[in-house]
Structure formats: structure tokens, C-alpha cells
Amino acid sequence: MMGSNNRKIRNIGYFLSFAGPSLAAFILVLLAPFVYGVVLTFTNYSPLSESREFVGLRNFAAVFSDAEFIRQFLKTIVYVLYATVLSNVVAFLLAALLTSGIKGENFLRGGFFTPNLIGGIVLGYIWKFIFANVFTQIGQSLQFRPLMTSMLTNPDRAILAMVIVTVWQYAGYLMVIYIAGFVSIPKEIPEAAALDGATGLRKVIKVIIPLMVPSFIICLFISLSRGFMVYDFNLALTNGDPYGSTRLAAMHIYQKAFQANRYATGQAEAIVLFCVVAAVAVTQVVVSKKFEVEA
């Protein structure tokens, strides 16, 4: 009895000395605030009133009847879809080009990756200048109407500007993952396919793409989940303008909480965002599990 008790105490000491600091930080910064955040959504908490009454699902009802939130959330989905599809297509093509025996592959890879070294704030300001001054200058000298006014001042085209910047940044990031995928394909497989008479596009569709499915899953997951959370470069590039047409979900939540001081409603919106991101993640896990079984 004594022995087993001693061992238990020793094990607790061992556990705490190894995982203690880590778990303390994790619980205090992420786990507890997350749980507290879920509780908040059922109250009417606001830092101004300091009241904290139970209001049931009223915050979620407010979220889903807020036409502005719905519109901006749908806009976020549109942005995410365009950005995901385009950046993955560009990244895949770049990776295919760079692994097809080109001189200076490492240099090129490093070059296309460069936009990922800079943070959203700097990225947004660089492109603000490009859209406002450079593109308009090009438009005027070519008398090309669509470029003569800044895309950022037009509610319909400002979101397109955001997609362009996102593709510019993510393409290089996703490209390095696709390159790793291409490199891991055994050389014999495309060669055997070529001997069997598969050429060009046929070879790509029938042989290469199925082997790249793991890379596709990773890249789609990265670009989808990052897209839903985008904030920094949204703030620097458009700040939600013009007329709130580019105020995406994360910015909406920030403003609802910290500018309108409606913490509980903002948190309910954040939980909705969490559910969407979680659904994307779970889908990814399920799809890749399914693929592992088949492979």
C-alpha cells in the first residue's frame, strides 16, 4: 500500500514538473477563456454595465437576426472561396513548373515564398499603395477604364482587391507544400504512365493528381481556416471600407465587442465563426482518414 502511494505521489510530481508550466499557460490563456466565452454568450455582459444576467439564447437570436452580420458573414464566405480556389490553383501550377527541371529551383521557390515573411499590417499597406497609386497610374496611361479609379474605393471591387492580395501571399506558401508533394511521388510512376501511353494533361489528371490528394487536403485546410480568420491585412488594406463592403467576420466581431461594447453578442458571433472553422477542420480529418484507408 505504502509503496503504491509513494509511487503515485512521485508520478504526480513527475507529471507536474514536466507538464505543469505548459498546462498552466494553456489552461489560463486558452481553455478557461474559451469555456468562459461560451458562458458569456448566454449572458448580457458588457464592460460598461458590469451586469451579468442569464438571457438564454437571446444573443444568438440577435446574431442571426442581424442583417449586417449575415451579409458580412456571407461576404466572408465568398472571399474565402475565391481566395482558396485561386491561391491553390496558382500554387499547384507554380509547384508543377518548379519541379519540372527548371534552373534555379531553390532561388525561385525562395522568391515566390517571400510575401509570407511579412505580417498582415505591412502587407495591407504595401497593397494599399499599389491599388491607390500604381494601378491607377497604369490605368491612366493606358486609358484602361477599369484601372483608372482605385479598386479600393468601389464596393463591388474592393473585395476582389482582397482576393488578389491573398492569392499573392498564399500562393508561395501553398506552393512549397505542393512541391513537397510532387517530390514525394516516386519517379517510376509518371515514367510507367508515360510508357503506357499517358501523355500531357491525361498524365496529370489520371496519375499525378490522385497522388497529390494529401497535399490538396492540407493546403485546402490551411487556406480555408486562415481565410475565415483574416483580420490584420483587412484592417490595413481596406479597414472595412467602402461602406462596410469589405468588413469581414473577424473585423465585424472586433468592432461589435470593442467599439460598440457589446461583448456578449460579439462573443456569440465568435462562437458561430468557431463552429464554421471547426466544421472545416473535422471535414478535413474525416476526408484524410478516408483517403488513408483507400491508399
Added chain:
Amino acid sequence: MIVERNLVGKLAKHIFVYLLLLIFITPFFLIILNSFKTTQQFVTSPFALPASFSLVNYANAFARMSFLSAFANSFIITSISVVLIIVTSAMTAHLLARNSWKVNKVVYAVLVASMIVPFQAVMIPLVSIYGNTLHLMNSKWILIFMYVGFGQAFAMFIFHGFIKGIPLELEETAFIDGCTKMQTFFKVVFPLLSPVVMTVLVLDVLWIWNDYLLPALVLLSPSMRTLPLSTYSFFSSYSVDYAPLMAGLVLTIVPVLVVYVFTQKQIIKGVVQGAIK
């Protein structure tokens, strides 16, 4: 004939890719080019070469951004956070990988599941707890503590996968030789982790160095600003005079580019490893 056609195709491919790269990095060149101009020149002809290479904009941006102080703040916060994340999460990963206790399985599952929580889902409670209730905001130590908390799950996950592949015998030998568990970890296991330490280091440095939202919520006084914060405040308070702003952007990008030139291989390898796992 076939050889010739291949050669032409190959040349065209090379020209295409290098041209594409040029377009890709043109924004950087335009920023640098315009950082030497006056605002007048900048607005009328963004493509022209500057009339004279004046450093006035740089001096201006350097002072207005409190560049040295912002750089030092970013450096201190990033380096301490990343070191703490790596050491604490590697220890936890080792404990979880080497002992199949029930509690470990629960801890591992919770940590892995937490990776899907977007920052926005904890942002409001964080401000409410640490700001409105405990009044602990406006300290770089609190910010570092938060980064350590947010960085745990991913780093632990990467280390855990790697430690599983290290043979147990090495540790058993050290243990028989009289090392404690702590000594065994730091003398035997930790040095073996260096390839994955690089992965975690790269991804966490890129994340923390460039992060804007969390420091914006935590660091309130201007003297504490990190580089992204000071870039933001510089731009939002100075928006008529474009030229110094371009110099400010170049100042923030250059340190990162210099590091990148020397560590490019490790950075890209780190990104790939981090994504595939």
C-alpha cells in the same frame, strides 16, 4: 527536330517563370523605389526613378515610428516567447509520449482539439478577464505568457510525433546511469529534437514577430509598441505624407529579408514539416 523543340519549350518555360517571379516581387521594388522620393514625386510618377537619393524619409520614419524601441520590443517578446514555448511544450510532449496514463490521453486529446479554436473565439474573454477584471494588461510579460499559452498545442503536437520515433533504449541507459528524469530529458532527449525545434522555431517566429491583433489588445501604451503596432499607428496618424510611410515599410521589411537570405532553406523546410504533420 525534337531536341530543338524541347529546347525552345524549355527556354519559354524559363522565361515565363522568371518573368512571373519578377511580377511577384515588383511590389517590394516599388516600395523601395518610392521611399526615396518626395510625396509630390511619389503621387505624380510612382514608376520614375527618384530625383535624388535622399534619406530624409528614412530619418523621418525612424523617428516617428520609434523604430529602435519597437524593434527591441518585438525582439524581446518574440525571442522569450519562442524559447519558452519550445522548452515547455517539448517537456510536455515527452511526458505524454512516454507514459500511457489515462490522464495523458485526455491532455493530449484536449491540446490537439484546441488547435481548431480561432483566436477570435477567445479574444473577448481574454480582454474581459485580463483587462476588465484582473487589470493585468499593458505588460509585455502578460503578452509573452499569452503567446506561451497559445503556442503550446501545435508545438507539443510536432514534438510528440517526433519523440514517438526515438528509440527508448537511449533514455533507459541514461536512467540506469543514475540520471533523473529531468536530466535524462535535457541531456539525452532534447538535443535529439533539433530538427523539429527548427520547425517550431521558424513557424512561431514568423507568427509572433508579425502578429498584430493580440499585442494591439494587450500593449496599450505607445512605448511598448512592437513593430506591427508602430507601423499601424504611424500609418493611421500620418496619412497625408506618403513618402515617409514607404520608408517605414522598408524599415520593417528589411530586417526580416536579411534573416531570410541566410535561413531560407530552414524556413521553407520548417513550413513544409509543420504543414505535413
